[in-house]
Amino acid sequence: MRSPSRPLPRLLLLRRRCLSSAPHRDRRFLPLLRFAALAKELSDHRPRPGTPPPPTRPRSPHPYDYNxxxxxxxxxxxxxxxDRALHLLDEMRALLRRRPDAACFTTVAAALSSASRPGAAxxxxxxxxxDGVAPDAAACTVLVGVYACRLRRFDAAYEVVRWMVANGVAPDVVTYSTLISGLCSAGQVAEALGVLDLMLEExxxxxxxxxxxxxxxxxTGGRIHEAKRLLNTMIASGxxxxxxxxxxxxEALCKVGAFEEVDALLEESTAKGWTPDVITYSSYMDGLCKAGRIDKSFAxxxxxxxxxxxxxxxxLNILLDGVCRSSTAWAAKRLLECSAELGWDANVVNYNTVMRKLCDEHRWLSVVKLFxxxxxxxxxxxxxxxxxxxxxxxxxxRLHKALCLLRSKEFVATVITYNTLIRHLSISGEGxxxxxxxYQMIxxxxxxxxxxxxxxxxxLCREEKFxxxxxxxxxxLEDDFFPSAFLSIIRGLIVGGMxxxxxxxxxxxxxQGFIIEVYIYQELIKALCKNGYCQSVEMYKVCHILERMLRLR
Known part of the structure; x- marks a missing residue:
């Protein structure tokens, strides 16, 4: 498992760029908090009767409070x-003139990295x-995570590790684990094993x-045998x-249908010192349901x-999906209705799963009732x-009810919603x-x-509103939807004799410089022939159109 040593790249020089120049700033938010805590100075002795209380002085908030x-x-x-964490940091640096410590910077950078905003981090x-704040191991680990896990810039991540070693900031198990995680997510398993060797050497x-x-x-790579061997190596090494x-x-064993091995793992869990959780059983149920073994899933x-x-x-959603696969929507609907009696809290995803199955069976009224x-x-x-x-x-x-639902305050419309309504209104001739x-959509x-x-x-073409x-x-064309819209208008004009x-x-x-692909020519000729133009006295018009297209192509 040991890989040959590899030289680390050159020292990383942290860029010194002011936070206010970051491209990810959002000035809409005002500072979220004004610390106004007053610290009472209490005397060691009980005050005499009639003595006014000692004056209070505002306590300057400590960076720990902000963090x-x-x-x-x-x-x-x-x-x-x-964003809120970032603006609290702004408040410390600009408004309250309080110098943040390394923990404050690290917390905000980690939050931005987790929000998939590596540039802001x-x-x-x-x-x-x-600001002259010396980075500690936690801050450097966040930087390693940004480079390795978000940006896939592994040379820069290695440079951070080298900088840590050279400056007396010892990389810890979290630092190395973060680097390994980034390498593995990029499929560089051999490189990750090299980092594992390096941390053992250190x-x-x-x-x-x-x-x-x-x-x-x-x-993920289908190397389950090597994964099991690594697990055994871990156990043997303590x-x-x-x-x-x-x-x-x-999860990997379920994907290949090795359910007997999963059973063996669950049976040996106590002896090997681990406890299956809800995710373990849910993954197992998902594999069984997809394999059509719904009865064992319920067991x-x-x-x-x-x-x-x-x-x-x-x-619950795994079970509902399994029932939908192997049985009818009615059975899934009954399971959903009984979930409360079983002590399960159904959510919107569970209802969506059953309603989709009802749609597959064309039980439209049952969908509305379930809603x-x-x-x-x-x-x-x-x-x-x-x-x-x-x-x-x-x-x-019931198009009128669908439109009323669209206009309700709770409605969350998408382009799919509008396309559905437009399609059915078009069929009904409601141009x-x-x-x-x-217009409302835009x-x-x-x-x-x-x-x-x-x-x-x-x-519009069917209603001759050319x-x-x-x-x-x-x-x-302005929205860059040329091909499909072009085919629609071509067919409409041909059918309308325009x-x-x-x-x-x-x-x-x-x-305007648009390129007409070959399949559009084919569709154009098919539409002309289908509407009888290729066998009529207007054939010369067809030839003239095709010649113009070929000449300007």
Whole structure:
């Protein structure tokens, strides 16, 4: 397992760039907090009666206070926690003139890196260097993570490690594990094993977090035998694999259908010092359901409960999906309705799974009823829920109710929602309503796609509103949806007998530098022949159009 030693690249020089110049700044947020805590100075002796209380003086907030608040914001799941932590750092540096310590910079940089904003994280660490704050092992580890896990700049990550060694900041197990994780995610398993050798040479003992990315890389690459051998090596060396490590192996074994080996792992778990968790059983159930062994999946639920584990929403969705695969939507719907009696908390994803299955079986009314039941239970729908319900209402012919639902405050519309409504309104011959929906869609900040423009153009051409259809086509050119919209307007003009307008349109398109692909020529000829132009006295018009296209191509 030992790899030959490799020289580390040259020393990393931390850039000194002010945080205010970072491209990821967002000035919309005002500082979130004004510390106004007053520290009371209490006397050692009880004050005499009538003595006024001693004056209070404002206590200057310590960086530790800020760091606690930054950590709290960074741990939120609303996606804006990193921004709030960043602006608290701004407040310390600019408004309160309080110098942040290394922990404050590290907390904010880690939050930005976790939010997939590596550029902003690097800017924070640059500001740390600009302020003269010496980086510690934690700050350097965050920098290694940005380079290795986010930017895949492994030479720079190695340089950080070398800088740490040269400046007396010893890399710890977290530093090396972070570097190994980045290498494994990039598929460089051999390089990761080299880093593992390096940390052993430096006397840094690995742990389960060090080995788990390597096990995962082996499993992802189909090298399950090597993953199992690495697990045995860990155990023999005294490094106990964690439950997360075994979960990676369980998932890989389920993908190849090695369920007997999974059973053996679960049976040996107590002897090997690890405890299966909800993720372990959920992964096993998912593999069984996909293999059509739904009965054994439900048997695992009893085993989970006997071990004191409560199935999660993910577990329930795996079972629902398994029932949908092997049985009918009715059975899945019954399981969902009984989930509360079993003590399981169903969520919106669970309802969406069953409603999609009901759609597959064309049970549109059952979808609407399940949506009503979901609303009564206070489960907030998401965009997928609304898309499914709108589709079902349209299939039931209740376009008015679908449009009313679209206008409700709780509705989360997407381009799929509008395309569904436009398609069914087009079938019903509601051209004016289609144009109105397209306008509302753009005004609402939802960008139309190529399907949207094709549906609208087809509808307008069927209603012989060719001028409006041409305007819609030219709008699609601005949005860079040329091929599909072009085919729609070509077919519409041919069916409507508007060959003169077609001739002008082709000249305009070619004149603007658009390239007409071969398959568009084929579709054009098919449409002309299908509508009888190739066998009529107007054949010369067809030839003239094709000659113009070939001449300007």
């Amino acid at each position: 606690r608040l930054m950590s709290a914001h960074a741990g939120t799941r609303d996606g804006a926690g990193a 690097l800017a924070v660490l640059d500001a740390m260097a600009a 006397g840094c003992q690995p742990n389960a977090h060090t080995y788990t990315p390597i096990v995962h890389a082996y499993c 490094f106990a694999p964690s439950t997360a490590t075994y979960n990676v192996l369980v 695992l639920v009893d085993k989970m409960l006997s071990n004191g584990l409560q199935p999660s929403e993910v577990t 009503t039941d979901m609303a009564k239970k206070g489960i907030a729908p998401n965009s997928w829920t609304f898309n499914i319900v709108v589709h079902s209402l349209c299939k039931l012919g 004016n309503e289609v144009c109105l929906l397209l 005004e609402g900040g939802i960008a139309p796609n190529d399907i949207t423009y094709s549906l609208v153009i087809d509808c 001028l409006v259809a041409l305007c819609c086509f030219y709008q699609s 060959l003169g307008q077609l001739h002008t349109l082709i000249g305009c398109v070619l004149g």
